Amino acid sequence: MTVEFYDLAQRLYAETSGKPVLKVAGALFGVSPQAIFVQAHQDGAHSAPVATVSTAGGSPVTAKGVRVLRALAAAGAQMDPAGDAVQVVIPDAATLAVLAGIARSHATHNDDAVRAASAVVGWWVDRAGYPGTGAVIELLAHSRQRYITGAIPSRERHASFWRAAFGVGESIAGLVGWAERISRGEMLAALTTIREDDTYTYRMAAQRFQKGWDWTRPEPPPVAAMGLRMRCDTADLWEAALLSDRLWRHRAVHTGHVTGGTVTHATRAFFTISAPRLDSRLRVGADVIGWIGGCDSYDRATVSHGHVHAAHAVNGALNLTIAGIPYAQRPNPGDWVTLMPAPPNERTVRMGRSRYRRLLFRGDSWIASGKTPGIRRRDVPLDVLCAAAETE
Amino acid sequence: MSESHSEALHGLAEQMLAGTGLTAADVTGGGNPAEGSAAQALQEGWEIAARAAKIQGA
Numbered sequence: 222m223t224v225e226f227y228d229l230a231q232r233l234y235a236e237t238s239g240k241p242v243l244k245v246a247g248a249l250f251g252v253s254p255q256a257i258f259v260q261a262h263q264d265g266a267h268s269a270p271v272a273t274v275s276t277a278g279g280s281p282v283t284a285k286g287v288r289v290l291r292a293l294a295a296a297g298a299q300m301d302p303a304g305d306a307v308q309v310v311i312p313d314a315a316t317l318a319v320l321a322g323i324a325r326s327h328a329t330h331n332d333d334a335v336r337a338a339s340a341v342v343g344w345w346v347d348r349a350g351y352p353g354t355g356a357v358i359e360l361l362a363h364s365r366q367r368y369i370t371g372a373i374p375s376r377e378r379h380a381s382f383w384r385a386a387f388g389v390g391e392s393i394a395g396l397v398g399w400a401e402r403i404s405r406g407e408m409l410a411a412l413t414t415i416r417e418d419d420t421y422t423y424r425m426a427a428q429r430f431q432k433g434w435d436w437t438r439p440e441p442p443p444v445a446a447m448g449l450r451m452r453c454d455t456a457d458l459w460e461a462a463l464l465s466d467r468l469w470r471h472r473a474v475h476t477g478h479v480t481g482g483t484v485t486h487a488t489r490a491f492f493t494i495s496a497p498r499l500d501s502r503l504r505v506g507a508d509v510i511g512w513i514g515g516c517d518s519y520d521r522a523t524v525s526h527g528h529v530h531a532a533h534a535v536n537g538a539l540n541l542t543i544a545g546i547p548y549a550q551r552p553n554p555g556d557w558v559t560l561m562p563a564p565p566n567e568r569t570v571r572m573g574r575s576r577y578r579r580l581l582f583r584g585d586s587w588i589a590s591g592k593t594p595g596i597r598r599r600d601v602p603l604d605v606l607c608a609a610a611e612t613e
Numbered sequence: 614m615s616e617s618h619s620e621a622l623h624g625l626a627e628q629m630l631a632g633t634g635l636t637a638a639d640v641t642g643g644g645n646p647a648e649g650s651a652a653q654a655l656q657e658g659w660e661i662a663a664r665a666a667k668i669q670g671a
Contacts (some may be wrong), residue, residue, distance in 0.1 A: 223654035229629055230640045230658030234666070236622055243665040369662075372618040373625050406668070471661045475654050497648035 222500055224475040228369060236371025241386050245367045246468045247409040250358050252277070253308040257296045258396050260312050261289070261319040270319040273393050281393045287335060289323050290342075294334040298341040300430040306356050306423035309345050310400045312380040313361040321346050328437045336430075343436030344426040350452060352459040353415040356423070360399050367403055411462035414567050415455055422451075443581040443589045450577055454570050461564030470516045473561065477502040481515060481559040482541065484552045491530055492551055494558050496539040503529050503541060508563035511543060513556050525550040526563055 235242040254277070261272035274292040275281035282292040290298075298307055311317055324342035327335055348356035364383040376382050381391070387402045389395040426436070440448065463469045464478065473479040480503055482496030503509060507529045512522035527545035534540075541560065552558050580586060587594045626637040633651045640659040646652035 223649065223651060225629060226651045226654035227658035227661075229626055230655045231662040232622055233626065233637055233640050234659050234662035236619055238666055240666075242662045243668055246665065246668055371622055373621045376618065376621075468661060468665055471657065475657075500649065 222476055224472065227472060227475040231369045232371055232373075234371075235369055239371075241364075241368040241370045243367060243468060244369050244472060245409075245463065245466050246406065247466050248404050248406040249353070249363055249367055249409065249412070250355050250404055251408050252310065252358070252400050252404050253305075253355070255297050255305075256308040256310050256358075256400075257293065257298060258310045258393055258400070259293075259316060259320065260393060260396055261316045263319055263322075270323060272316075272319065272323070275393045275397075277397050286323065287327050287330065289320070290327055290330075290335045290338040291332075293341065294338040298338040299334070300337040300340050300427040302424050302427040302431060304423075304427070306419040307341055308356055308358065310358045310360065310396065312359075312384075312396060312399075314349075314359055317346060317349055317357065317359070325437050328435055340426065340430045340436050344423060347426075347448070348419065348422065351415065351418070351455040353412050353455060353462060354419055355412075355416045356419045358400060360396070360403065363403055364399075409462045409465060411458065411465045411564065414458055414570070415462075418451065418455065441589075442591060443586065446581055446588055447574075447578060450574060454565065454574065457565045458570070461562070464561055465564070467517065467520065470519065470561070474498075474516065479516065479559060479561040480539070480541065481557060482539070484554050484556045484558055485540070487551055487554055489548055489551075491542050491544045492546070492558075493531075493540055493542045494560070495535070496541060499534060499537070499539050501532075501539055501541070503532070503560060503562070505529050505532050509543065509560045510563045511546065511552075511558050511560040513552050513558055515557060515559055518559070523550055 231242050231244070256277060258275045258277070259272055261270055263270040269285045270289075271283060271285050272289040272292070273281050273283045274289065274296050276296050279296070282295070284292050298309075311320075320342050324339040324346075328339045328343070330336050330339065345357050348354045349359070361378075361380045361383060364387075365377055368386075370377060370382075370386055372382070384391060384395055384399060387399055389398040389402065430436070439445075464473055470479055474481070477498075477500040480496050480498065480501040482494035484492050485495045486493040508526065509529060510524050510526055512518055512524045514522050525546040527543045529541055530544040531542040532539065543560070581588055583589065623637060630636060630651070635652055635655065639652060640655045642652065642656060644652075646656060
């Protein structure tokens, strides 16, 4: 992998130009007009956490304890089963941890508004585990994902560094300015599915809240299992969204996610490329998309779907044989072809989830019932036996 | 970026490029380095950064 050298050169460029450099051209989030901006801190283990809550253009409220939840409720943190997801913008993960601590302490408060704000925080805590979510915007993480600076990597781990890099202050107004600065540009279209999940999960959480569910209690097993499935899907969608970006794709060549080579052989069923780089992450059986031309041709080329049929290292080059691409879209010997992992098919993702949901919530589901399934004997495929023997 | 950031970055560059025969100045080096080499990664990183800087609102 040569990504360390690629990043180093980008840092040197940022140092020369005196400003952060984009690693991802498309925006990774949009700031909702109803977004709630929060910064919080706790000075010591025994001191009460303090949070400042505001909306864009609103008056900031600084509070402690349950008053933080009242301020969040007043800013729009409510549970509405038919409403839109509530977005929170925070400087770093520490802020969410502070909010979560406060929300846990008042999850069963007798004031409905406080309890609802607590449940919204609980939903934010959950959504923060989904990359690409529009529910929780952690500006430090987004800054590091989208930009690179002329400093050493360890400096970029602090929110104060990025505030200085973007010329915004430490106040809540600075937080608003920081969010505006790093959300500029057109949002990556491939993130739409994750945003739809934000709305869906928010409404489900609101329904559970209305039924009196306490978010601090462990989730029922089928709900937890569904969450795991959605996290896996979201991680795949996020990776694909990044690869759809014209700048990130160039970087991905140096991590082995994007591979290019000259077509050496083509038949009606297959074609083979000879890639000068051996560090490709594409493996036999992997679903890929490919197009004629280099990284920059993606947006104007015909993109075809196929899979890696064979991979061999030959004379210092990687020969990848691709099958499954319609004959009419097959490249000719001598063409340069670029390949990268195929993005998840949204329809397949939705159908897979729907089937999984039906199985999980069925009366005879052993996950739903909480009972360990009984032992049943059946034939085990030979390759499973071999794999088990190899790990012994 | 401040002077201390710059010093630290050049220290990091020296450390990373040790043994490659390259220096930080090679980011703009001409020639046609081999695909997959450190020199090619350096040149491409610089070139794409220059392109990114031209994006509106960057």
